[in-house]
Amino acid sequence: VQLVESGGGVVQPGGSLTLSCAGSGFNVDYHPIAWFRQAPGKDRELVSCISSADGSIYYAASAKGRFTMSRSNVKKSMFLQMNLLKPEDTAVYYCATDPRMYFRCVNTTYAYWGQGTQVTVSS
Numbered sequence: 001v002q003l004v005e006s007g008g009g010v011v012q013p014g015g016s017l018t019l020s021c022a023g024s025g026f027n028v029d030y031h032p033i034a035w036f037r038q039a040p041g042k043d044r045e046l047v048s049c050i051s052s053a054d055g056s057i058y059y060a061a062s063a064k065g066r067f068t069m070s071r072s073n074v075k076k077s078m079f080l081q082m083n084l085l086k087p088e089d090t091a092v093y094y095c096a097t098d099p100r101m102y103f104r105c106v107n108t109t110y111a112y113w114g115q116g117t118q119v120t121v122s123s
Helices: none
Strands: 002-006 009-011 017-024 033-038 045-050 057-059 067-072 077-082 091-097 117-121
Touching: 002 091, 017 033, 017 091, 017 117, 033 077, 045 067, 045 077, 057 067
Parallel strands: 009 117
Antiparallel strands: 002 017, 017 077, 033 045, 033 091, 045 057, 067 077, 091 117
């Protein structure tokens, strides 16, 4: 399994970015998938995830209403559309997946991680 993030960059407050995570060795429709982020000096936190059981999508309170997570098995990718970005969204963003059938997507102990992509929100 391999995960490769892209789409990070520098954006002004209020701007938008779309992160992509290209996956190989697994099916994004049949495995739990997630986006995490880690800001300097802080613990890694779950931003959003999609359940493999029913396709339901979870958003952290900080992301709700501003971020949209999606997936495409055709493209073998997952995405995180981020709108109305704030300086506090500045972090390294990681995608993750896990092969365990009953793994709840809100868990943090994912087996596979991407290398991360930097998002900086600054004027």
